[in-house]
Amino acid sequence: MDPLAEAALAGAGPEELGRIPVPEEYPAVHLRVEDVDMFAGQDQDERDVRKSLRLGRVPMPELAPDEVLIAVMSSAMNYNTVWSAMFLPVPTFAFLRHFGRQGGWAARHDQPHHVLGSDAAGVVVRVGSGVRRWKVGDHVVVSASYVDDQDPATHSDGMLDADQRAWGFETNFGSLAHYAVARANQLLPKPAHLTWEEAASNLLCGGTAYRMLVSHRGAQIKQGDVVLIWGATGGLGAYAAQLVRNGGGIAVGVVGGESKVEAARRLGCEVVINREEIGLGGSTDQAEAGKRLGRAIRGAVGEDPHVVFEHVGRATFGISVFVVRRGGVVVTCGSSTGYRHEYDNRYLWMKLKRVIGSHGANLQEMAEFNRLVALGRVQSALNEVFPLEESAEAARLVQTNRHVGKIAVLGLAPHAGLGVTDPELRARIGETSVAPLRAVATARG
Template identity: 50%
Template structure:
């Protein structure tokens, strides 16, 4: 592993040098254990502690198959799916691995008593399997997390519709919170040259998800002038949605939970901001009954910020807590586009406000390769910026996941894997200097 790192850090390493490197028999990775899936039984969600379930241990390097690549991971990040995996909610991910393992002899590699997690990476290609022509050892890359087989017709219009579509590092093994990762070659994209390893690692999942959800024709199809309500606008998903709205000529109405998070949104360029904690919204009277009066109050507050207009699009991801309000405040003919559901998966809303006002609910899940590529291209051009606020070491991933679980973070948190320290991996210093304030925006809060 030291030889691999030396080659990456050297300025004159060639593709031939990387191809000649020996692949170690094992590497360090962040795992959960199948034997521990019941360790939090009986506890409330907030009481489940990722620091107890996430392990950093040596694991064998997996066999490299056709159309795949082994990547030396310099940095990764924690997404909410890593939190779900770590607390075994809404179910253990070992069921995903077992089902995947039954699909083919090669997929059987993924069905193990441990799950290497993580759905982001930045790093360097070490090896490619048969049939890989677009990438070679030594290429500096990031990976998006869509894993597809594309053996059926369903996925060839939109790869997200492939019946064998999975999220790498969540529904597959050998994820990015590790020193080496196994990915399909059609997950790879060029690393932005003006970013460090840790900065380049954090946008992948959330940036692509926000792009499809908000910009793509498969999502809300946002246009110039749209009013877009963005829940959690300074968080992992919301911070990219806010940037896409601003870059696309829309008007984001940013919902946050503190003055500090409101200030982040202002720094991104947003002016219409609602601090939901200060406003004290109570969308639920109790566990079973929502409060329509609070929906109306939210709608009134939105119109005060938009000059009397309702929102064209709601960027939904909290789920159960906010969904009834989201449906209500959307304008007639507007769109609620939803993913994730971090506050609960069982949504409730008053259907009268949907059907009688001709509104649409669109389900959105990650992004296809084209959407991910376009979202990454905007990162590489400095049009959209990483929202990295803090970086942890691989040994501290449990704490990183705990902080995300308890919403103690801003934007995204990064994790150093092979990278020995922050600040490494920049190739285009001129472009970086142009955007340095935006790159550091979330660090400076």
């Protein structure tokens, strides 16, 4: 560990941090451009991300005027890292090349290595000359929404920025490392009652779920709404369930095995459906699967769902369109099982249903979600913690859906449990309630 990292970990003040030189290199989990064809000819399921993810030292980039350098105490694993490591649907080096062609500061991103990671909690150790709201020594979490605040559309909704990117996926210098570079307009205060790894696990998935369900740009759930949540114990679903419960809705969670049923209930699902028990797998006819799922939901709550929280994609999208009630909403933010969907359009147009596309969240939505976390109204979905050296194993668990909730990856933090600066709030919430999934054992079948 270099002297600046040691000082940040020890809680050094701004003056001391400012005096210590920034290292020329740092450890980071990254992809190499020479590996992009390593899975050529292989299907998605055959591409083992442990073969492509590398841990090694990379050069420290120069800081732009609107950026900060963060000493990363913890990051978290997201499915976009899995996509990157599979080199699907295209190698992310294409994103870096496209960004780099803008010239100026963007040119730094076009490198023969791609540092991944889109969630972080850490300490600001440098600020660019144009940064106003943040200072060295601040404890922060990082939004993955990488937007240009000089684009007029950003001031309506950052996600409408034509040049909007996902940090650490479509940009370089992400969070699975000892250091990360982020724009100042990505930062929010770290919830003081959480550990580094708990805080790092929230923002990307939680902010995305907030926009999908709560924001006026999403489904705008209300009291009493029945909300079907696919993957209710995954990163996105874990926050969706809490937001539905907190908003007075009825969360109906679908999970992939009996081992995940209790976890879904802990998160606030009133009804939990094990997809294996009603035959929602493989190449099942989606209309028939939708009928079985609809009967199960009506049997439990008496009516069809108002909203379907969709991110699985190809394997479930046709079912989602079928099962949502007349006039209902399917809100989608991803396609972990494939981007090309098939559905029967009659059930969409004739029953006046809607599909809403949702991507990430703007800074205000992220801030609103982060406030709920900071108040203790939404709890961290953290389940497991891995050291940086085992990032590839963590990514493989997410790739094969053998995880519950969120997996954190420690950066500079030497072990879990560090970073709490408001122990009183933590005590009021309760140690076992702050991250309720930590007590859930994960089956590795």
